[in-house]
Structures are given as structure tokens and as C-alpha cells.
Amino acid sequence: KKIVLLSVMAVMAFASSAFAEKKELVNGIDANYPPFAYIEKNDQATGFDIDAMNWIADKMGFKVVHKPMDWDGIVPSLMAKKIDMVASGMSITDERKEKVNFSNPYYTIKKYFVVKNNSKLTPDDIRSGKKKLGVQAGTNEAKWLEENAKANNWNYELRLYSSPGLAIEDVVNGRIDAAAIDSPPAEDAIKRTKKPIKIIGEFTNSDQFGVAVRKEDKELLETINKGYELLMEDPYWVTLHKKYFNA
Ligand code: ARG
Structure with a gap:
């Protein structure tokens, strides 16, 4: 019950924020990093990060699209607002923390x-x-x-x-x-x-991997943290591990 209430509150907070007015958020991915993000035969981006963020977006009430790009330029693209987040196998490092904020870790x-x-x-x-x-x-x-x-x-x-x-x-x-x-x-x-x-x-x-967002996007960060918290308690978390890590 507590979780449901918290998530409702998170959704409400989210709905009142500026980024909720955007139709969809763009997740920058490096689609050459299996099994977190990669391109399958049908040219579709797939992977753990993509399924996880789709689930979170659905739960937390926003839309997300995944945009493949070069890894080398992914943090500059985030800072230049070409994308809104990086959920794509990004290690949490002190150096990156000077430029962006990270969600709680979701994978080691x-x-x-x-x-x-x-x-x-x-x-x-x-x-x-x-x-x-x-x-x-x-x-x-x-x-x-x-x-x-x-x-x-x-x-x-x-x-x-x-x-x-x-x-x-x-x-x-x-x-x-x-x-x-x-x-x-x-x-x-x-x-x-x-x-x-x-x-x-x-x-x-x-x-450890975390999702990177711009420093000013505090509500987005909270929404992602909440979304991950819910995902980790859901059977889908186990399904995702079976699907991508054979675990
Ligand atoms: N863990 C390394 C880093 O964060 C490798 C990242 C490569 N990840 C990727 N999605 N291409 O710098």
C-alpha cells in the first residue's frame, strides 16, 4: 500500500513539472553494448536498459524514445539538451558527476x-x-x-x-x-x-551503472529512482535478468 501511495505521489509530482509537458523524453543510447543496448536483426534497438526504461516510463506516466548515438559524445549531447537522459550502461564516476547527476545504481x-x-x-x-x-x-x-x-x-x-x-x-x-x-x-x-x-x-x-540526467532535472531524477525502486520489487525485474543475462 505504501508503495502504491508513494508512486501515486511521484506521478503527481511528475505531472506538475515542466518536463511532463514534453510529449516524450529522449534516452540517448549506445546501441553497440549488448546486452544493455544493441540492435537486433530487425534494426530495432533492444536490451536490458531499453526494456527497463520502457517499463519505468509506463509505470511513472511518461513516454520515452531511445536514440542511438556515439558513446563518445553522449554526455555532451545530454548537456546540450539533445537528449534527456542516458540509460545505457553508463558507469557512475566522480568525473561524470561533475557534469551530470546519476540515479541510484541499478547494476554492478x-x-x-x-x-x-x-x-x-x-x-x-x-x-x-x-x-x-x-x-x-x-x-x-x-x-x-x-x-x-x-x-x-x-x-x-x-x-x-x-x-x-x-x-x-x-x-x-x-x-x-x-x-x-x-x-x-x-x-x-x-x-x-x-x-x-x-x-x-x-x-x-x-x-556500477546509473541513469544520467542533467543536474537541473531533479524531478526527473526522482521519478527514475522511484521507477527503478518499483521495478526492482516487481517480478519483471527477474524476467529481465533471465532474458538478458541468462540468470
Ligand atoms: N562502463 C563504461 C563507461 O561507462 C563503458 C560504457 C560503454 N557503455 C555503453 N553503453 N557503450 O564508461
């Missing part, structure tokens, strides 16, 4: 080194053996790998990619020795698309 990921499945490389080989290491541009892992290489005298040669999938492809065809990838796209490549790669270890701590 790990950071993996992956290599071809017949490779004998170890994480130490990658850090100190002059290896070619692929990583997605504009990610917190790319930044971490650059900064920590300097600090620790690691000598991998970073190659920047526009998506984790392209880095994985180059691991498979041998153009690079390894890739540094978030656990969701790494596990998806192994389980769903059956790429001949393997995970050989974590290269840094896990981090």
Missing part, C-alpha cells in the same frame, strides 16, 4: 581482460609485455588504463575502438592481443554470439 559490473580462446597470455603479460590492448573510447576503463599505465610503468599499447564489439573482433582476428571490456558485453560475446574469446581476469575494481 566487472572489468575484464579478454584474449583469443587459444591464447596463453596472462594479465601480467598484457601489463608488462608491450601488448596491443583494445578498449572502447570515452569509457572510464580507457581512462583508467591510460592513467594507470603512466603511474605503474605498464607498457601496453592502447588501441581505441568505438564499441566493445569491434575490439573483440580484432582480438578474434589477431590484430590486437587483448581487449579490456566490461563484463556484460564480454559475457554476451562468449554466451550469445559465441565469439572464440575467453576472460583471463579483472584489471580493476567493479563499478
Whole structure:
């Protein structure tokens, strides 16, 4: 009962706000990041983030459309009001928090080194053996790998990619020795698309995904937090995990 009441209050607060007058909110997505957001055969964007935000929009009484764009420019697009939120596998980082606000975390990921499945490389080989290491541009892992290489005298040669999938492809065809990838796209490549790669270890701590909104959009943030709270208590949360993570 309490939940119902709270959600009614949230919907009322939402309905009176400026953004409710907008017909629909735009969620900027990187559609090359399975299983959180990716394009399926029919050209439709799909994924955990998309289903989750559609459910929340429905519950909380707003409309949302998902707009595929380059990951590298996604925070600038949010700040320039080309989009209203980023619910698309975005790690909550202190650096991003200076520019945007994040919802409460909704998913925890790990950071993996992956290599071809017949490779004998170890994480130490990658850090100190002059290896070619692929990583997605504009990610917190790319930044971490650059900064920590300097600090620790690691000598991998970073190659920047526009998506984790392209880095994985180059691991498979041998153009690079390894890739540094978030656990969701790494596990998806192994389980769903059956790429001949393997995970050989974590290269840094896990981090958490949150939905990013502009700092001034306080009510939107509350609405999203409330929506996620309701979703996490709903059987659909389990359904989503089964559908996208086989869990
Ligand atoms: N976790 C990394 C970050 O937030 C990778 C993000 C890539 N996510 C995506 N949807 N393309 O920087």
C-alpha cells in the first residue's frame, strides 16, 4: 500500500513539472553494448536498459524514445539538451558527476581482460609485455588504463575502438592481443554470439551503472529512482535478468 501511495505521489509530482509537458523524453543510447543496448536483426534497438526504461516510463506516466548515438559524445549531447537522459550502461564516476547527476545504481559490473580462446597470455603479460590492448573510447576503463599505465610503468599499447564489439573482433582476428571490456558485453560475446574469446581476469575494481540526467532535472531524477525502486520489487525485474543475462 505504501508503495502504491508513494508512486501515486511521484506521478503527481511528475505531472506538475515542466518536463511532463514534453510529449516524450529522449534516452540517448549506445546501441553497440549488448546486452544493455544493441540492435537486433530487425534494426530495432533492444536490451536490458531499453526494456527497463520502457517499463519505468509506463509505470511513472511518461513516454520515452531511445536514440542511438556515439558513446563518445553522449554526455555532451545530454548537456546540450539533445537528449534527456542516458540509460545505457553508463558507469557512475566522480568525473561524470561533475557534469551530470546519476540515479541510484541499478547494476554492478566487472572489468575484464579478454584474449583469443587459444591464447596463453596472462594479465601480467598484457601489463608488462608491450601488448596491443583494445578498449572502447570515452569509457572510464580507457581512462583508467591510460592513467594507470603512466603511474605503474605498464607498457601496453592502447588501441581505441568505438564499441566493445569491434575490439573483440580484432582480438578474434589477431590484430590486437587483448581487449579490456566490461563484463556484460564480454559475457554476451562468449554466451550469445559465441565469439572464440575467453576472460583471463579483472584489471580493476567493479563499478556500477546509473541513469544520467542533467543536474537541473531533479524531478526527473526522482521519478527514475522511484521507477527503478518499483521495478526492482516487481517480478519483471527477474524476467529481465533471465532474458538478458541468462540468470
Ligand atoms: N562502463 C563504461 C563507461 O561507462 C563503458 C560504457 C560503454 N557503455 C555503453 N553503453 N557503450 O564508461
